[in-house]
Amino acid sequence: DSGVTQTPKHLITATGQRVTLRCSPRSGDLSVYWYQQSLDQGLQFLIQYYNGEERAKGNILERFSAQQFPDLHSELNLSSLELGDSALYFCASTGGGLTGDTQYFGPGTRLTVL
Amino acid sequence: GEDVEQSLFLSVREGDSSVINCTYTDSSSTYLYWYKQEPGAGLQLLTYIFSNMDMKQDQRLTVLLNKKDKHLSLRIADTQTGDSAIYFCAEAWTGKLIFGQGTELSVKP
Numbered sequence: 001d002s003g004v005t006q007t008p009k010h011l012i013t014a015t016g017q018r019v020t021l022r023c024s025p026r027s028g029d030l031s032v033y034w035y036q037q038s039l040d041q042g043l044q045f046l047i048q049y050y051n052g053e054e055r056a057k058g059n060i061l062e063r064f065s066a067q068q069f070p071d072l073h074s075e076l077n078l079s080s081l082e083l084g085d086s087a088l089y090f091c092a093s094t095g096g097g098l099t100g101d102t103q104y105f106g107p108g109t110r111l112t113v114l
Numbered sequence: 115g116e117d118v119e120q121s122l123f124l125s126v127r128e129g130d131s132s133v134i135n136c137t138y139t140d141s142s143s144t145y146l147y148w149y150k151q152e153p154g155a156g157l158q159l160l161t162y163i164f165s166n167m168d169m170k171q172d173q174r175l176t177v178l179l180n181k182k183d184k185h186l187s188l189r190i191a192d193t194q195t196g197d198s199a200i201y202f203c204a205e206a207w208t209g210k211l212i213f214g215q216g217t218e219l220s221v222k223p
Contacts, residue, residue, distance in 0.1 A: 056208065
């Protein structure tokens, strides 16, 4: 158990809908990262937050957004969902959010878009 | 741009050693990681190596780093059926992790 929690575990929805994925980092960690794992793209970095502020952005679509709240939990919002958004979404957390800080991953949320 | 490459499959017999290889492109990477993913599960950190090291050993796991060739390997000694999983190498780059495609390790009894 990494100490990072993600809810829900599974999510099934229809195209065009909007969903919110939630992540709670390890106790004391200030930085949260979101990754998408799909069959065709592999594991891709989406976005990083540190202490409530966006720090780095990867291949995140404009239909996707994220935020980190004062209690340090983070939410990833996916809107206008398409079939291709079906994937496993992971969050990870680190203490300082610096390059080289070890990232501990949550169990993931499996999103299925029908 | 940054890229990490791994072979996709490896099959070994129980009790043998497994060697999973990885190449990366960013010579400024300071940390390189190995993660394990079992079916339906998240990513479990196995080990990591700092770029000024050549080798790191942790129980049955040995990581070798050839910085000149940008080659990283993970050796699992006395491989067990419970080691069957997908293994990802990753390089840390500007705070994020760049992952390889993953190597599926199959351990036959």
